[in-house]
Amino acid sequence: AQSVTQLDSHVSVSEGTPVLLRCNYSSSYSPSLFWYVQHPNKGLQLLLKYTSAATLVKGINGFEAEFKKSETSFHLTKPSAHMSDAAEYFCVVSLRNDYKLSFGAGTTVTVRA
Amino acid sequence: GAVVSQHPSWVICKSGTSVKIECRSLDFQATTMFWYRQFPKQSLMLMATSNEGSKATYEQGVEKDKFLINHASLTLSTLTVTSAHPEDSSFYICSASGATGELFFGEGSRLTVL
Numbered sequence: 001a002q003s004v005t006q007l008d009s010h011v012s013v014s015e016g017t018p019v020l021l022r023c024n025y026s027s028s029y030s031p032s033l034f035w036y037v038q039h040p041n042k043g044l045q046l047l048l049k050y051t052s053a054a055t056l057v058k059g060i061n062g063f064e065a066e067f068k069k070s071e072t073s074f075h076l077t078k079p080s081a082h083m084s085d086a087a088e089y090f091c092v093v094s095l096r097n098d099y100k101l102s103f104g105a106g107t108t109v110t111v112r113a
Numbered sequence: 114g115a116v117v118s119q120h121p122s123w124v125i126c127k128s129g130t131s132v133k134i135e136c137r138s139l140d141f142q143a144t145t146m147f148w149y150r151q152f153p154k155q156s157l158m159l160m161a162t163s164n165e166g167s168k169a170t171y172e173q174g175v176e177k178d179k180f181l182i183n184h185a186s187l188t189l190s191t192l193t194v195t196s197a198h199p200e201d202s203s204f205y206i207c208s209a210s211g212a213t214g215e216l217f218f219g220e221g222s223r224l225t226v227l
Contacts, residue, residue: 036218041204041221041223042220042221043117043119043206043218043219043220043221044157044206044208044218045218046215046216090156090157100147100159100162101147101157101159101216103156103157103158104156105155105156106154106155106156108154
């Protein structure tokens with residue numbers, strides 16, 4: 001079985017400052033890890049994913065995440081927040097070759113002008 | 114990129130009626146589709162896995178007679194909420210996977226039962 005814990009339910013940052021969203025996972029086998037973003041009343045958009053290649057994964061809109069097996073973490077970062085980054089972010093885990101996803105509880109990001 | 118379309122995006126219905134939500138993969142064939150339910154300010158919960166041409170696999174605690182899923186073609190899956198009640202009000206999201214294995218999500222359908 002696999003599970004995901006997002007350590008912060010809400011993160012507030014000033015525009016232009018770094019963003020850090022923390023995620024820890026547990027999985028019996030080698031997992032695939034994803035970060036998705038959801039804007040209000042919208043579906044989910046994939047930001048980035050880790051499968052088995054490089055541990056530092058670059059995604060869209062300047063986001064990146066680092067897979068750290070020793071810490072069972074997959075934290076999401078962005079060097080400079082933009083107002084459009086205000087949204088809900090989900091860390092997601094799945095077993096390799098299994099399409100079933102386990103979602104974290106989500107982190108709400110607000111960006112102050 | 115691949116697009117998954119849901120219809121309707123908003124629906125309001127009276128208690129006791131049935132509502133059908135469609136999920137279409139617009140530019141790829143989806144052998145597997147997934148239906149999720151999302152309560153306000155909460156995460157997504159997988160309801161069922163839908164495979165084309167076969168019965169859906171429901172997650173524990175999801176009433177299959179309440180939430181009917183049909184995946185009649187490689188581009189269309191439908192979720193029917195039968196005899197809807199106010200507690201069924203929620204945001205329903207589908208996702209679809211194609212040959213590459215990547216998952217694409219629909220825009221979601223908000224159901225309000227009065």
